Amino acid sequence: MLKIAVMIKQVPDSQDITIDPVTKTLNRSQARNVVNPPDVNALEAALLLKDKEGGEITVITMGPPMADVALLECMGRGADKGILVTDRFFAGADTWPTSYTLASTADYLGGFDIIFCGEETTDSSTGHVGPGIAEFLGYQQATYVNKVEYEEPFFIAERDIEGATETLRIGKPAVVTITLNANAPRNPTLKKKIEAYKKGITIVANKDLKLDPACIGLKGSPTIVKDMKTVADPVKTPVKPGIEELDKVISVLVERGIVK
């Protein structure tokens, strides 16, 4: 019986985002929210582990109240519990207080045998948060993993390194970050979603965590965004697909030593 957590973040669907040229901030108002894609792979990796070893999966997100649907979606895929970490004190966090608050939440929930994260988010893509949680909690960690198995008392994590697979054996408790497309996530089912919506989620606020307000949210964030530049789309020369063009592509690839 493993005690498993999956950290997920609700992100705007990247297809719907534009950048406000004046304020230089991302305009997410038109965007539909989705679960950060690699987090769906992280959840699937956790579900595969649970299928084999048994256990309980808790999905955790820090975000605004409307992020509850992201948790319910994950419960519809098979997670057992949803925890929404939300409080105005947590707002405006950069990766440092985000990692700190999430690590504190894991601690508050009694700690876990293994915590799954995505490799990075599509809206900020720092990739800091997984390793940050591991450091705050003092857990072992493995990043850019695509498969996790359990061989008591170790986790075996596989990561693709260019042209080879690296297999790591890490101790318990551990944090792993999972790559995008590491696996084929199962879909939510109606029956599980009904259970999820009936069960609901649990809210954790700072009155539960009792963290120093100077260390969380905007106040606890050492970085601020100074400037953002909008980059023009690179000019693409359209290539009409045909045998000749294909030959050209191949010759360029050969020229550059990419294929032999």
Place this chain on the structure above:
Amino acid sequence: MANFKENIKRINSSESISGRMPDYDAIVVGAGNAGSAAAITMASKGLNVLLVDRADPPGAKNLSGGVLWGNDLAEILPKWQTEAPLERFIDNKKIGFLTEKSSIVIDFKTEFFRDNKIAHSVLRAKFDPWMAKKAKEAGALVIPGITVESLAIEDRTVVGIKESGDTITANVVLLAEGVNPRLSIEAGLRKPLQDRELSVGVKEVIKLSAQKIEDRFNLTKESGMASEYIVGSLGNLNIGAFFYTNKESISLGIVSPMEELRRNGVTHTYDLIEKFKSHPSIAPLIEGGTTIEYGAHLIPEGGIDSVPQLYGNGYMLLGDAAGLAFSNGLVLQGMNYAIVSGIKAGEAVAEAKARNDFTAKSLAVYEQKLGSTYALKDLKTFKDIRKVTNNPKMYTVYPQLLEGILLETLWERGQPKKKTRDVIGEAASKLSVGKVKALTDLYGIYRRM
């Protein structure tokens, strides 16, 4: 669909089944206008309701031209005018013809519309999730992001729905799955729609600032304009078009019968909407705007003849799934028909529950209730409307005839003036429409419309 009749018979002839405890009083498939209205009606009466929609948020992918007449909505959500995500209330309605070079429009702006604010432009991507939220607040369990795979049928009765190998049961399943009702068709509860019963609608939402919209269309901050056109500038094609103002965008599009498109070998409806947009009297209205949404959708326009049996043992058909939409060339309405069918179906389920009888016989009250509203009455009254809307002259000859008459009477060309009678006669003969034929057509329109 060979066993369609037999299926219906099997489903309709069974007795009430006892001895099962279903999971819900009612399951509603589809959180469009029909499904949410039904769920709100039932949940407010204390029924145990499950509402499932394939989109997340529920209904977010639905499409309408976008004018909602809210009389029925007011019945279940009296505060809709202040709470719903509405765009503009319509106090200016225009109807007209477009020819290649002209537009002939009746511009009807009225305090009557302004006083009761019952017609509003809406964007379904916002409106439908709001209605589903109202269903949740009324007590229904609303599950988004799930496509129901099939119906569970036992003993000639619909007993529930199936998804991922699980069966969820209910006393009644309300099928509000829209114009292409796959579950209902596969279960033999209705026939697939034929080309002649369908129109294709193509729509764009064009972003334009509120200021520009208010200036261009002479509107206030809240008021809006809705126009419908018969497009006579696209050759022989039978095309209607709509043009509605939202808060910060325009919804426009074209509608054409499926048969017509097939007959003329039109495969790219995209070209048609582009031609409408570039018409000399439409282009300036959308100048400077950018298209932010594009979509196509079918519309049931078969009228009363394509409305199937609306109920049977353990099920009912609602809204578009039951072919309940109305169009006569001047108006296109389906949202209000969907809502009224949802309300009546919901009431019928509540009554059936009081009797604890969910057989066809008990659910028949749905059709009686709906029959006493405008919804079925309109479809009966306008039984032959397709003969008018499908009359090719409506799109070719008559717009040109009108244009010819107006040119003769309103254009001073330094020529001797003619009497109106002669103007009409000459315009008609130029287009080689017999006067008798024109008169019978007009009489036909007058009779059917």
